[in-house]
Amino acid sequence: MKISRLQKKMGDFFLNIDSMKLEPGKVHGLIGSNGCGKTTLSKLIMGILTPDSGEIDYEGLTPRDITMTSQKPYMLHDTVYQNLIYPLTVRGIRPDEKEAEQWLSRCGLLDKKNQYARSLSSGEQQKLSFIRAMIFHPKLIIVDETLSNLDPDSTELFEKLILEQQEQEPVTWIVISHQLVHIRKICDRVNFLEKGRLLAEGTPEEILMHPSHPSVREFLSKTEIFYQNDGDTQ
Amino acid sequence: MEGMQQIFSDFFSTVGVVDSIRVTLIMSFWSTLIASLLGITLGFALERKQFPGKRAVIRLNRTLMGAPPVVIGLLTYMLLRKKGPLGSLRWVFTIQGMVMAQVLIITPIICGMVYSYAVQKAPAIRAFAKTMGADRKQTGRLLLREMKNELYFAVVSGYGRSISEVGAVFLVGGNIKNNTRTMTTAISTLKGAGDYYEGVFLGVILMLMAFAVQTLADHFRKEETGDENF
Numbered sequence A: 001m002k003i004s005r006l007q008k009k010m011g012d013f014f015l016n017i018d019s020m021k022l023e024p025g026k027v028h029g030l031i032g033s034n035g036c037g038k039t040t041l042s043k044l045i046m047g048i049l050t051p052d053s054g055e056i057d058y059e060g061l062t063p064r065d066i067t068m069t070s071q072k073p074y075m076l077h078d079t080v081y082q083n084l085i086y087p088l089t090v091r092g093i094r095p096d097e098k099e100a101e102q103w104l105s106r107c108g109l110l111d112k113k114n115q116y117a118r119s120l121s122s123g124e125q126q127k128l129s130f131i132r133a134m135i136f137h138p139k140l141i142i143v144d145e146t147l148s149n150l151d152p153d154s155t156e157l158f159e160k161l162i163l164e165q166q167e168q169e170p171v172t173w174i175v176i177s178h179q180l181v182h183i184r185k186i187c188d189r190v191n192f193l194e195k196g197r198l199l200a201e202g203t204p205e206e207i208l209m210h211p212s213h214p215s216v217r218e219f220l221s222k223t224e225i226f227y228q229n230d231g232d233t234q
Numbered sequence B: 001m002e003g004m005q006q007i008f009s010d011f012f013s014t015v016g017v018v019d020s021i022r023v024t025l026i027m028s029f030w031s032t033l034i035a036s037l038l039g040i041t042l043g044f045a046l047e048r049k050q051f052p053g054k055r056a057v058i059r060l061n062r063t064l065m066g067a068p069p070v071v072i073g074l075l076t077y078m079l080l081r082k083k084g085p086l087g088s089l090r091w092v093f094t095i096q097g098m099v100m101a102q103v104l105i106i107t108p109i110i111c112g113m114v115y116s117y118a119v120q121k122a123p124a125i126r127a128f129a130k131t132m133g134a135d136r137k138q139t140g141r142l143l144l145r146e147m148k149n150e151l152y153f154a155v156v157s158g159y160g161r162s163i164s165e166v167g168a169v170f171l172v173g174g175n176i177k178n179n180t181r182t183m184t185t186a187i188s189t190l191k192g193a194g195d196y197y198e199g200v201f202l203g204v205i206l207m208l209m210a211f212a213v214q215t216l217a218d219h220f221r222k223e224e225t226g227d228e229n230f
């Protein structure tokens, strides 16, 4: 997927991505400070927002191939199970109850199958929205901070789910997270956004371990521990 | 005992109590039904569509929500009377005419409520529908389903207005016994004749109906706010 000269104004905020590429079947991390435009960019790709100008070349992907889990996931006024199978219902697919139950059981929600989804804790809602995004085998999955709110076990589980998926049947991912340890573990590529611009792109190693852009260094020095100061004296 | 029964049946037949209840129910059923269809459609459209003058339309809607029913009644009467632009319908002093006046009163109320709810809830529902790959039709159905408590509440509020309204119904319907006399206009008639107790009796029935409707509304209201996860 290719993004070129994408522009979007949101109040005082201006998103301006000159060029960005997503490689099919790869996991892309999207990092940057609060308000740098990560969610806005995701919504543009998802088609929830329309760009002021510029182009997104989906290279054959249709809207039904793309999904996104939001920072505050929407839960239908219905049970956990009904929420999980909603994307299947939309596609006229008869849900396989056994398979659905396996998904639920993997993230510890099986005994809550018939509970009202809105009564789940926010972490549980995020887990549910995550497996709801995976269950119908989309080709591009955007995960907007779904993992930030999870306990260590669940975070690990989701790393595993993503990596498993990539082994079996690779799909394209955009993972937004402030947990850089996590980004480093699961991503093939990392994109760094600042004030609506894409400042750096590369492998996790390049971006997180040996950042060359001063803004990335600045960002990492404040947030994370593992960036190695390549000979800079302080 | 005999005497009591006599008094009671006199009261029922002279004012036409049974018919007034019937007329109230028929009128409020149709006016609520039509106003709900119009109000829900318009409320969603108002939230969805961008057009020049939208703010003015919203302000007009808010104004109409609080418009005195008797004024709407007068306007409807002028439209419907023999020499009026809609005189050929022959709806003056008929239930149809009363329904028309009430539709004009209630539609802005339902539309305004639906609009406010839609502004709060619809964008998130639409965005969610998109992430799930729902098409237009599925998205529309999802909106109705996800907002059904709010929609019920708006409809029930409209219904409550409808059964309790008196001014417009009086002007357009003419308070004709066994014909266009409603419970509310029957009460005014009883008051005019000095039959206060009978008026109160009818009033109690009306209040019970309003109470039932309000209970229903509160029920939906509670469900709507009871499930937020802050």
Ligand SMILES: Nc1ncnc2c1ncn2[C@@H]1O[C@H](COP(=O)(O)OP(=O)(O)OP(=O)(O)O)[C@@H](O)[C@H]1O
Pocket (backbone or CB within 6 Å): A010, A011, A012, A013, A032, A033, A034, A035, A036, A037, A038, A039, A040, A041, A071
């Ligand atoms: N509807 C809107 N109207 C005005 N400004 C908006 C709107 N939506 C977003 N913005 C602004 O756009 C900027 C980017 O927001 P965005 O949600 O994309 O940030 P983010 O990178 O996802 O941040 P976070 O890490 O906090 O989730 C913010 O400064 C925000 O205030």
Ligand SMILES: [Mg+2]
Pocket (backbone or CB within 6 Å): A038, A039, A040, A071, A144
């Ligand atoms: Mg965000």
